[in-house]
Amino acid sequence: MSVSLVRRLLVLAAGSLPLIGLAQVEGPKLPAMMKIVVPFSAGASNDAMARAIAPLLSRRLGNTVIVENKPGAAGVIGADYVAKSPADGSVLLLTSSTFLTAAATQIKMPYDPVTAFAPVSIIGDGPMLLAVSAATPAKSIEELIALAKAKPGTLTYGTSGTGSIAHLASEMLADAGQFKMTHVPYKGAANALMDMAGGQINMMISNYTSVVSQIKSGKVRALAVTSAQANPAFPDLPPISSAVPGFAANIWVAILAPAATPPALVARLNQELSEIAKAPEVRALLEPDGATSMSLSPAEVSQRVKSDLALWKKIAVEKKIVAE
Missing domain, CATH: 3.40.190.150 (Bordetella uptake gene, domain 1)
Known part of the structure; x- marks a missing residue:
């Protein structure tokens, strides 16, 4: 077999390689x-x-x-x-x-x-959840806001610490809803969630995975999601924006x-x-x-x-x- 024929066969063979293989060869080297x-x-x-x-x-x-x-x-x-x-x-x-x-x-x-x-x-x-202690009488985001407005500054919310996303989102909620709450910072979300379940604080914004066990135990009640629209994963929870237009904190x-x-x-x-x-x-x-x-x-x-x-x-x- 001549050298030129071998070369032609190699070219044809290369042309038949799977496209994914060519993409890996020609793509930027990592x-x-x-x-x-x-x-x-x-x-x-x-x-x-x-x-x-x-x-x-x-x-x-x-x-x-x-x-x-x-x-x-x-x-x-x-x-x-x-x-x-x-x-x-x-x-x-x-x-x-x-x-x-x-x-x-x-x-x-x-x-x-x-x-x-x-x-x-x-x-x-994705969204976070707004949850309250079972000892807090509010059964909806509207009732929570009404409670906060009736007694300015007495509603307490916990966070994993000053400057956390839950802290900023909670302050954004209070500002948008035109009510006042008192911040109770903790060293870690777990401690805050424990106190909310025990009724020491009223509410908290948290991801679902962190708060799910307290929700299932009945010690904590979820009221709303922080996304701009309703979330299919939580069909029974309205977005906070249904009561506070424009609010969103994913x-x-x-x-x-x-x-x-x-x-x-x-x-x-x-x-x-x-x-x-x-x-x-x-x-x-x-x-x-x-x-x-x-x-x-x-x-x-x-x-x-x-x-x-x-x-x-x-x-x-x-x-x-x-x-x-």
Whole structure:
């Protein structure tokens, strides 16, 4: 067989390769080893999400993807580590809306949350629940607001701490509904939930997974969801906006990369993560909280980050909220 014939046969064989194989060869090259940094402790919800995503991303990219926890300072330590990491796709940050509430309420930040990162993907987005102690007489969001207005400042709400998303969302609710409440900060949401179940505080804004056991025990009653519209996961709960028009406070889980990461790498990661967000393993973590998978472009994720940061900063400035 002549050399020229062999060459022609090789070209024909290459043309018959599966398209997915060609896409992997021609796509932007990613490092053989990647890590997803979670700026919170192992075992937390964001950690579980990262550990579900890592093997799926590894299989799709054909490399090794590990998870590394770097907790501290409401997620700032881990985020700062990623901001200063090589911009080659080897280090990604998996974080939540806390990423922005921390930036809105802390006096000094080691990075700019907008310019120090390249937004890649929002994995999921969903509501929180507004819940009250069973000892609180309100049976609806309207009754809760009426109770708060009848006795200004006597209604108490708990949070995981000053400057948390629950704190900012609760102040936004009070401001929009034109009533006053008293904030009771705790060191962690679990302690606040325990006191709400015991009747020591009246209400709390929390994700469903955290409060579900108290709801099922009858010690806590859910009144509404914080999303702008009703959520199919909670068909019996109206949105807060039904009583307070315009109110909305969703939480999300996002993937970010260092700012100088090449756009081609960001686009490739966005494409892969958009598909991963639909995987059963990921949806199983999103759906209990009424969250849905997302398929936003990097530009759309960037816009969401900017608009949410502006919202939380506005509330923090107006209410003089500074994280402890």
